[in-house]
Amino acid sequence: xxxxxxxxxxxxxxxxxxxxxxxxxxxxxxxxxxxxxxxxxxxxxxxxxxxxxxxxxxxxxxxxxxxxxxxxxxxxxxxxxxxxxxxxxxxxxxxxxxxxxxxxxxxxxxxxxxxxxxxxxxxxxxxxxxxxxxxxxxxxxxxxxxxxxxxxxxxxxxxxxxxxxxxxxxxxxxxxxxxxxxxxxxxxxxxxxxxxxxxxxxxxx
Amino acid sequence: xxxxxxxxxxxxxxxxxxxxxxxxxxxxxxxxxxxxxxxxxxxxxxxxxxxxxxxxxxxxxxxxxxxxxxxxxxxxxxxxxxxxxxxxxxxxxxxxxxxxxxxxxxxxxxxxxxxxxxxxxxxxxxxxxxxxxxxxxxxxxxxxxxxxxxxxxxxxxxxxxxxxxxxxxxxxxxxxxxxxxxxxxxxxxxxxxxxxxxxxxxxxx
DNA sequence: GTCTATAAGGGGATAGAC
DNA sequence: GTCTATCCCCTTATAGAC
Numbered sequence: 001x002x003x004x005x006x007x008x009x010x011x012x013x014x015x016x017x018x019x020x021x022x023x024x025x026x027x028x029x030x031x032x033x034x035x036x037x038x039x040x041x042x043x044x045x046x047x048x049x050x051x052x053x054x055x056x057x058x059x060x061x062x063x064x065x066x067x068x069x070x071x072x073x074x075x076x077x078x079x080x081x082x083x084x085x086x087x088x089x090x091x092x093x094x095x096x097x098x099x100x101x102x103x104x105x106x107x108x109x110x111x112x113x114x115x116x117x118x119x120x121x122x123x124x125x126x127x128x129x130x131x132x133x134x135x136x137x138x139x140x141x142x143x144x145x146x147x148x149x150x151x152x153x154x155x156x157x158x159x160x161x162x163x164x165x166x167x168x169x170x171x172x173x174x175x176x177x178x179x180x181x182x183x184x185x186x187x188x189x190x191x192x193x194x195x196x197x198x199x200x201x202x203x204x205x
Numbered sequence: 206x207x208x209x210x211x212x213x214x215x216x217x218x219x220x221x222x223x224x225x226x227x228x229x230x231x232x233x234x235x236x237x238x239x240x241x242x243x244x245x246x247x248x249x250x251x252x253x254x255x256x257x258x259x260x261x262x263x264x265x266x267x268x269x270x271x272x273x274x275x276x277x278x279x280x281x282x283x284x285x286x287x288x289x290x291x292x293x294x295x296x297x298x299x300x301x302x303x304x305x306x307x308x309x310x311x312x313x314x315x316x317x318x319x320x321x322x323x324x325x326x327x328x329x330x331x332x333x334x335x336x337x338x339x340x341x342x343x344x345x346x347x348x349x350x351x352x353x354x355x356x357x358x359x360x361x362x363x364x365x366x367x368x369x370x371x372x373x374x375x376x377x378x379x380x381x382x383x384x385x386x387x388x389x390x391x392x393x394x395x396x397x398x399x400x401x402x403x404x405x406x407x408x409x410x
Numbered sequence: 411g412t413c414t415a416t417a418a419g420g421g422g423a424t425a426g427a428c
Numbered sequence: 429g430t431c432t433a434t435c436c437c438c439t440t441a442t443a444g445a446c
Contacts, residue, residue, distance in 0.1 A: 024321055025318060028319075028321070030423060030424080031423080031424060035429095041429055041430095107387075111386045112230075113230060120388055120390070167395055167396065170396075171380035172377075172380060173380070174380040175375075175378070175381075175383065177383055178379035178382055181317045182325060182344075182345065191376060191379075197369075198373055235436075235438080236438060245414080246415070247416090247439090247440090249414080255439095256438080257439090
C-alpha cells in the first residue's frame, strides 16, 4: 500500500497556505501562488485538498488546534483561581495579537471576508460534527468554543450576573482582535495591555 | 456647459455600490453586478468613477459623511457633559451595529479585507489631504478622526490618565464592531448594551 | 448628444488532464 | 510540472436606441 509517499507534503502545503492566507487574506491568495511557494506540484495539492475550500478548512483547523493548545497551556500555567485563569486567557490572546506579523484572529477575519457563508443567524442543515464542516462553520465553532471556556470560568467565579461579566469579557476579546486590523505595533501593545488591565478590573482580581 | 445631464445618476450608482459593498464585501462584488443592479450602462459608471478603487473610495467617503453627521447629532443631543457625550457616542455606534442588516464598520471591514493596502505602520508618501486618498487612507483617516473625538472628550474629563481611559473606550468600540462579524442579532443587542454599560462605568457616569 | 447594450481585450481564478 | 478548459475579473471600445 504505502499510500503516503511523502508524509511531510501535506503539512508543507498546509503551512505555506496558512502563512499566505493569514497574512494577505483568503481571497487575495490564489492556488497558483500556494503551489509555487510550497514547491509542490498542482496534482499533489489537489490530491490532498480537492478544493480551495478544503484547503481553507485545513488552514482554519490547523490554527484552531494551535490556538486551543496555547489557550489551555496558558490556563494551566495560571493556576486554579478562575480569576487568574481569565486574566491569563486574555493575556495569551494579547500576546498573540502583538506578535510581529500578527493580523489578528484568523477566524474572525475569515468571517469578515466571507459574510455570506452561513451567516450568524443561520442553522441551515450544516454538518455539526466538529472539524468536518465548511470554513465558516469551523470558524463559528471555534468562537463558540472559546466563549464556552469564558462562560465556564465566569461560572466558577460565582458572581451575581455571570452572563453580564462574560459579555463584557467577550467584548474585550473582540476589541483586541479588531484592533489588529488598524492599529500600529505601538497601539497594539497598548491595546493588549488595556485588555488585560480591563479584564483584571472586571473579574475583580 | 450643462455638464451634468442626469444629476441623480452618480448618487444612484453610489447608493447601489455602497449597499452591495457593505453587505457582501468589496472583493465579492464585481462591477458587473453594480451596473446591473443600478440599472445603468457600463460606460456611464466608468464616466463617473474611472476605476473600481474610485468607486470604493466614493463608497467609504459616503459612509464617512453619514457616520460623522450621526455622531455629531448624537453628541449634540447628549448635552455638554463629556461623560454623557462619550456614553452617547458609544450608544450611537451600538445602534448602528444592531440595525438589521448591519455588518459592522465599513472602514474596519475594508482594512480586514485589504491588509496589504498601506498597512498600519506605513507612511509611504500618500496624499494626506482628507477625502482625496485611496480607500485604505480614507478608512484610516476616519478611524483617526473618531479617535480624536474620543481623546478630546476624555481630555475634557480631566482624569488622571486620559490616554488610558481613551484606550479603554477604543477597545470597547472595536469590540462592538468586531462582534458584528460573528454574533447573531440577539448577541449583538447584548453586546451593544454591554458596550454602553461598560462605557458608563469607565467614564464614571 | 446621452445613455444602454454588447463584445472584446488582457489577466488571473479554480480545477482537471496529460 | 506544464498545459488546457472554463469562468469571472476590470476595463475599454463599438454599435444601437431615444
